[in-house]
Amino acid sequence: MMSITDPNMSVKFTSTLEETHKKHLETYAKVIDTTVELPESHSQFVSSAFDTCLKKFKDDEMLFDTIQTFRKDLEQKKVSLKGKRQAISEMISEIQEKEMQKEDIIQKIEKLKEEQAKRTELIESQNKANKDRLRNLQKARGVFHDHLGMEIRTILGKTEQDKGKKLQFVFRNINPSKQDSAYVITMGITENGSYQIVSSDPTLECLSVLENQLQQTNNLPAFLAKVRKEFISQARCSNTMP
Template sequence: MECKEQQGKRGLISSMDNFKEDSSNQLNDKLNETRMKLFNMWESCNLTGLKQKYGESLKMIKERCFEIYEEEKEMYDKVQLAKMAIAEQNALVEKMQEDIQIANQKFESDEKQKQEVLEKIEQLKEEFAKKQEFIYTHNQENKAKLKELNRSAELFKRRMGLEIRRVYGEQLQFIFKYINSKNPEQLFTFLLKFNEEGNYEVMSCDPPLECMPLLQEKLKETNNFPAFLANVRKAFIALV
């Protein structure tokens, strides 16, 4: 009985093994069939043709894009040229308007300018006449002052050893002697001129006198030149 059971088990195991083998064989057959179908489909696709068509399409797209770029660039340049031309025309129009406005203003102001020029000429004539009168008066005053200086110089020359020399055009040099009793020939000098206002102006003094500005201001107030010379001589004596 045990032998029958064992025989039955062996038959069952053998049947199962046969089933597994058949199933495995069927699966392998299906896989091989599928593999062959895929391979055939892959081979049926013309990859070279697809690549060529893709390259041609890409080239056409690039060429068209470049044409569009060139057209837009040319259009942009034309727009810029048109803007420049418009700006130049506007500037020319503005310049013409300014010229017309200036011409109108000049035309309108001609009579006014003519009147102003005539008034200016009359004003210059009056100023010139006043200037001539001032110069004449100034010269007369200077001549009178020079005459007074000469008269005073003669007096001081006789009494005080004063000598006057004309130097540097209108400037006069006053030279005193007999100031220093120990050295009577020692020279004490100052340089004088008439300034633009017609007043006396001391340019230099040797030896220097601290009181010279005060003496000069007093001369301006009193116009007494002999007294001025006397005061200068006293100041020189005080230095000895």
């Protein structure tokens, strides 16, 4: 065992103490360097994190603005689409209404065609009936004029429209005592083509009955024969009166 008084011991102790102190200084220097580096590293980390967050914030803000723009555009498109749907609905309603009007017009045209066809048929029928009546008149005129001395006169109206619409049948040889005395019946034709008795001179009480028979049978010669017979009967009654 070395004595404390040994001079080498003192040197060794001093040397060991210096080495230990040196190691402590190196360790302390490392700690100081580490301590200095940590704030810088933390500062760089914080700065980098801040830049990242700021970039992220700007990106999010831009994305939010884009979303808002898309939303506004979508709302405008919805409004525009709603307006277009409304316009299409109104257009469809208008087309349907026009189709209904078209069908109504077609039905009216068809109805007018049918009415026109009926009027044409009626006119043709009336023309045929008038021709038949004209033939009857001509036949009656020949028979009564040749055999009974009857005269047919056309009454001229005041206007061109009324011209020739009435006829007078003048009977003679009715009264044996007055052969030339005229017994007159005035007739016309209505718009529907039927015969109409206007008057008789002298008046026959049974004239309305004879007119009904004429309209039912459309036999003018028979009617005129009955009228003549009534005039003869009336003349005989007049002759027998005191």
